[in-house]
Amino acid sequence: MGEWPPRLEELAIATVPASECPLSHPVTRMGKVVEDFFGTPVADPYRWLEDDNSAETKAWVEAQNKVTFGYLDQIPQRAQIRERITRLWDFEKFSAPFKRGQRYFYFYNTGLQNQAVLFVAESPKDKGRVLLDPNTLSQDGTVALSGFSLTEEGRLLAYSISVAGSDWQTWKVRDVATGKDLSDEIQWSKASGASWLKDGSGFYYSRYEAPAEGGALTGVNHHHQLCFHRLGTPQAEDALVYHRADQPEWYLGASVTNDGRWLVITCGKGTNPESSVFLQDLSKPGSPVQPFLDRMDATYNVVDNEGDRFFLSTNKDAPRNRLVAIRMGQSDPTHWTEIIPQAKGREVLETVSLVGDRFIAIWMLDAHSAVEFYDLKGKKTGSLRLPALGTVAGFGGRRGDAETFYTFGSFTYPGTSYRLDLKTAKSSVFRAPKVAFKPADYEVKQVFYPSRDGTKVPMFLVHKRGLRLDGQNPTLLYGYGGFNVSLTPGFSVSRMVWLELGGVYALANLRGGGEYGLDWYDAGRKDKKQNVFDDFIAAAEWLIAHKVTSTPKLAINGGSNGGLLVGACLTQRPDLFGAAVPEVGVMDMLRFHKFTLGWGWKSDYGSSETKEGFETLMKYSPLHTIKPGVKYPPTLVTTGDHDDRVVPAHSHKFTAALQAAQGGPAPILTRIEVSAGHGAGKPTAKAIAERADVLAFLVRSLGLKP
DSSP states (O other): OOOSSOOGGGGTTTTSOGGGSOOOOOOOOOOOOEEEETTEEEEOTTGGGGOTTSHHHHHHHHHHHHHHHHHHHTOTTHHHHHHHHHHHHOSOEEOOOEEETTEEEEEEEOSSOSSOEEEEESSTTSOOEEEEOGGGSOSSSOEEEEEEEEOTTSOEEEEEEEETTOSEEEEEEEETTTOOEEEEEEEEEESOOOEEOTTSSEEEEEEOOOOOTTOOOOOSSOOOEEEEEETTSOGGGOEEEEEOTTOTTEEEEEEEOTTSOEEEEEEEETTOSOEEEEEEETTSTTOOOEEEEEEEEEOEEEEEEETTEEEEEEOTTOTTOEEEEEETTOOSGGGOEEEEOOOSSSOEEEEEEEETTEEEEEEEETTEEEEEEEOTTSOEEEEEOOSSSOEEEEOOOOTTOSEEEEEEEETTEEEEEEEEETTTTEEEEEEOOOOSSOGGGEEEEEEEEEOTTSOEEEEEEEEETTOOOSSOOOEEEEOOOOTTOOOOOOOOHHHHHHHHTTOEEEEEOOBTBSTTOHHHHHTTSGGGTHHHHHHHHHHHHHHHHTTSOOGGGEEEEEETHHHHHHHHHHHHOTTSOSEEEEESOOOOTTTGGGSTTGGGGHHHHOOTTSHHHHHHHHHHOGGGSOOTTOOOOOEEEEEETTOSSSOTHHHHHHHHHHHHHOOSSSOEEEEEETTOOSSTTOOHHHHHHHHHHHHHHHHHHHTOOO
16 A cells, blocks of 8 residues: 555656646537527537437447546556545444334444444444345445334334435335344335334335336326335335325425324425425324415424424524424414524524423534523523534434434544433533544634625635645635535545645535525525525635635535536636536536426526526526637536436536537546446445545646645
């Protein structure tokens, strides 16, 4: 194994600027498709790439990968980077345990296992035994556990698996005592969990209709259905519990309350944050599903209940969320009881759990976590001290529990599990990972910079301690900015390797995310989406102005909606960046709604189905804003051939168009992972290989020196 970090002379070849190494890309056939949008003709010459099963597309993928991997193979440090990521990744990983009945359950990975293994133990301190090992389900680790649910007493496990990163789920049932699967199997499930009846006789789940014989099931405008599966019966006999034929774009989810009395049905339209709640009284056989909060005017998340009185977190009349109590039949807000009010400052109430007869609230302040305790009337009784600016998750359990567990992590603080004694409110480390790096060698700070319109945007900076601000630091700027998703501090092995190499990592909390609640989200979607790109561009300009880096040393990166972000900023400001890595990005904004579940994203993007939507999307759609003859920086577009969320056609068409338009010598490459999807469930081996290739590409593109 090579010396780490590499010696300067070993990097000599890698530091040749990519712009001095012209690359011959495969020539992509241009079709003659032209589509009319409200009187505006729009050419779509690479539409044939949307058929990812055609022989021509497969040949194109093979040719592109051949060029890309040929390029990456010539980077001398690629092997060393991969070795270092592998070595650093090889540490024991434990999830926080959780209890069902008298048993404890947790996930464990020895270090380099492709998938984490589910264990069951009689005590949280015991290692216990393997309950479900996804690594035994495929040779290459591409079969992953995508969902699970245990009965109240911990006797049965419903679990779903997905193949090659697909969003489609197959549900099975395992006996916890014997570790054997029962005969039950559920297919055609997507965007679903499982929720058991209190007695463990069956569970609720969501699905789509099976396709006609010989037909393909795409999930486009099929009606989501809520069904009940009774244990030991075939799926054909499952009962249809709730279905809205008048609402083809609704997602349906269900959960049974901890007391077993109520079925809570939550409905959402696509990825719209607003939801409606319906209830079914399970204590009365044959009870109908009835509306509870059915106006779909805000978010509603049921935390727990006392009889027909429900505790819910909501942003109704509180854009940064609050906790309220609502009785059945009293949906008018004038009848609600406020338990935890919206914060007076900038804090966002992220999650609330009721465990140990107290509410545990996780707050988010400037994109990092804070934890507070409240009694059942909403009186604050204490807070939890955290070791650094970071992210907290967990606090599951039941109302009568005496303990609960949670995890904490940050940029230089690997995810650590803690036990919280609910009688004393004292917290202690339960399991801490041992990672081969020194946190004290790095520093994390948060800055606030002005966007184009003056809005203050937070950004985290992570780098080696004592960084010299000379404008020559290779910097990786990451962002997302959409779907009310908040980016908070977390640990990443590949990021640590980037920092070890001397790179700077910057994470910008853009509008469109949920870092400051509903208003922050609304300021970055639909006709305000340009604010997100402005925020990201302003982050890059701030980094350059403050001599953290300079254009030749600055790379941008993001995935999915973040891939859209990178694609849009790349086409709007190609002069600003030294490299770009858009991953599994939404690049064709005029047709995203036509593939799989893309129609659900209209809440964030709007749609080209309306004149107003078309005019907005056409201004920033990465595919349609590429200009011939422009000198684009080195770009690596990544996707997976089995991605059925953001289909690979987005990346394929963008790559082909960018290669054809490139007016400079910098490489435009695409890395298409075989037997991989959008990212969830990706085997460790594939994840390491991909991250090593991305870092090697950045080392070459930015001329990184240790």
